[in-house]
Amino acid sequence: MTPLPGSAGDVLTLISAGSATTRSDLAKLTGLARSTISQRVDALIERGLVEETESGESTGGRPPRQLRLHTEEHAFAGVDLGATHCRVALMDISGEVLAECEDGLLIGEGPETVLAHVDQRLDHLLDRVGRPRSALRAIGIGVPGPVEFATGRPNNPPIMPGWNDYPVPEYFDGVEVLVDNDVNVMALGEHRNAFPGASHLLFVKVGTGIGCGIIAEGTLHRGAQGSAGDIGHIRVSGHDDAGCRCGNSACLEAVAGGAAIARRLSELGLSAESGGDVVALVQAGDTQALRLVREAGRLIGEVLAGLVNFFNPEVIVIGGALSRVHEHLLAGIRETVYRRSLPLATHHLSITPSRTGINAAALGAGILAIEHYLSPDNINRIVNA
C-alpha cells in the first residue's frame, strides 16, 4: 500500500479530524504548494464536502477563512436488521443523528420484502429532515449472519432464509452500500461512541447465539475471510454431551446462548422459548433462571479468558439481548476471566455492559458508511471523477 500524501483525500482527513481549520494550516502540515492546496480545497468545496466561512479569529488583518466539513449537503444511513426488527438512523457526514425509526420486521420475509421496507423508511426519514434522496451518499447495513464484506452478500446465514449470496448493494441505486455482520457494526458503534480512545476492544453479543466484534488499533478486524469473531463455536470444557447446530458438540453457543438457556429452563418446567423469556424470568427473580444466566456467564468467561491472553484487549463490552440482565451475566464472566487470564493482561482490563445499548448496531452501520465515504481513496475517486 503506497501512500499518496497530499491528495484531496488527505486534505479532507486533516479537515474532518479538526487538525487543520485554515488553508495555511494545510500548507504548514502538508508542505504542499499554495496553488496545490487551493486546487484541493476548491475541489472539495465544489463537491459539497467542505465549506469555508469568514468567521475566523481576527489577527489584526483580514480574518482567516475557516474550513470545516459541510454537514448540510449529504446524508448517510445506518440500518440495523435483526431477526424481528428494523432500525434506521439517518446521519449527517459528521456522524450526528438527524432522525431515526424502528419497526417490527421479520428478516425471514426475505431480501426483497425487507429491503423494500428499508428503502421506504429511508424516503420517509429523508423527507422528515428535508433532504432529497439524491443527498444520500452511503448506507451501512448490519445483518444477523455472516457476510462477505467485499461484495455485501450474506454467506450461508442460518437465520436469514432467502438471503444467501443475495447482492444486497445492488438493490439500491446510485448510492454505496456496505453490508456487515451485526456484531461487527455493534463493535464499531460502541467503540466510536463510548470508547473512542481504546485501541483494542471486544464487543460480545449474547443473544440467541453468541458472537464477537473485534476492534484492533481502532479499526474493525474482519480476518482473512471476514469470519473473525465467530466465538459461538469455540469449545468449552465439560459439556461434550451438548450438541450444536454446527455439527460439533460443546460449542459455547450450544451451552451459554439465550436459546440454550431457554431450553434448559423449559426442561425444568418453566415457560421459556427465547432469550427474551430468559430475561423476563430473571427480571421476575426466578432463581433457576438467575443460576443458569450466571453459569452461562462463567462459560462465556472461560472462552473470553483465553481470548484475553491471546488478544490482550483493554475493554470487553457485553451487549445483546441477555445483557439486559447484565449484572448476573457479568458476575460469571468477570469471575472466570479474572481467575483464568494472566494478571498482566487483566490488570487494566475493563469488562462492562454496552453503553450504546440498542442503538449500537444502527449507529455503527452509519459510521461504517461515513468512514468508508470519507476514506482518502474514495474522496480522491470522487474529486477526480
Place this chain on the structure above:
Amino acid sequence: MTPLPGSAGDVLTLISAGSATTRSDLAKLTGLARSTISQRVDALIERGLVEETESGESTGGRPPRQLRLHTEEHAFAGVDLGATHCRVALMDISGEVLAECEDGLLIGEGPETVLAHVDQRLDHLLDRVGRPRSALRAIGIGVPGPVEFATGRPNNPPIMPGWNDYPVPEYFDGVEVLVDNDVNVMALGEHRNAFPGASHLLFVKVGTGIGCGIIAEGTLHRGAQGSAGDIGHIRVSGHDDAGCRCGNSACLEAVAGGAAIARRLSELGLSAESGGDVVALVQAGDTQALRLVREAGRLIGEVLAGLVNFFNPEVIVIGGALSRVHEHLLAGIRETVYRRSLPLATHHLSITPSRTGINAAALGAGILAIEHYLSPDNINRIVNA
C-alpha cells in the same frame, strides 16, 4: 493520529517501497512543489539515507537521476537471545544480511554478562564487513520472556533471572534499541521473509513453553499491555489435574509444552529432561514419544481451533524446538483444527512448519529495528534534528 503527508519520512517510504525512483515520480505521487521535493530529497541524501545515480533510462534527453536507499552507509543488528544461545545478524538498511554468528550463551548469566557478549559480537561483525561502529543505527533484540515494549524492559520473565525491569536499551550508547518477546520477532521474521503477502498470520512457538506471535494487517499485534499471544496458559479440556507454574491448572503449556512431554516420558521410564530430548526420542523412532507429541499437537490444535474462529488467520506457522519433529506435531494440530474450526475460517487456512527456521528470531529482530528506523516519524525526527 494526524497524517503529515509530504514529509521527508513519507518521501523515503515512497523511495524504499520502490514506488518512486525519480524526483518527478515523487512530484507526481505527492503533489508537492518541486522545491519542496528537492528540499526533502536533499535532506535524505545528506543524512546518507538515499543515493541518487545517473543510471536512469535515457528518454532522448538527459537521463533522469535514479533515487534509491543508500545501503552502504548504515548497519542494523538483529539479536536472538534464547535460554542457551545468542545469535546475531548484521543487516543493511534494505534488510540484506551482511554477516551473522551464533554462540552458546546462558541467558541466566544476567543482563550485564549477556549484553557485554552481544556488544562484543557486534564489534566483531562490524569489523568483518568493514563498517565502523558509528554506522550502527538500531538494534532489535528478541528475548525469551515478556517485555514492556515501549521501554525495552523485561517484565517478570520466568526463565531470565536478573533481567526483571532491566533497562536493556540503556546498555547501548548512541543507538536505538528495540526489545521484544522472541515469539513476536519470530512472527515478524517469518512474515517478512516467507509470507509477506499474508495479511493475518499466527506464529506458534512450541518449545519448552508455548507462545504465539500475531501479525494483523501485516503488523505485529501486541495488544493493550503488550502481552498478546500468551497462549500457553489457555485452558484445555480434560486436564484439570495438570498443575501449571502460573498457579492455574490445565494450561496448554502444562500439558503440551516440551517440558511437560519430557516429564511424562520420564514418568514412563525414558530419559528425557527437555524438549530437545523429546525431539531426539521421536527422531529415534520411540513410539511413546511419537504418541505424546501427536497428542500434544491435538491439544495445541484445540486451542488454535478457537483462535482460528476468533481471529481468522490465513496462515499458522509452527516453529520452536519441537517443530523439528513437525510432521507428528502438525498431524495432531491439523486434525483438531479442521475438526473444530468453522469451515469458512479453515477453507483457505494453511498450517505449515516454519520456513525461516532457526533464523526467524534474529532476522525478525533486525527487521523490527530497520522498520522502526525507517518509520516516517523517526525519519522526520532525524531529518529535522
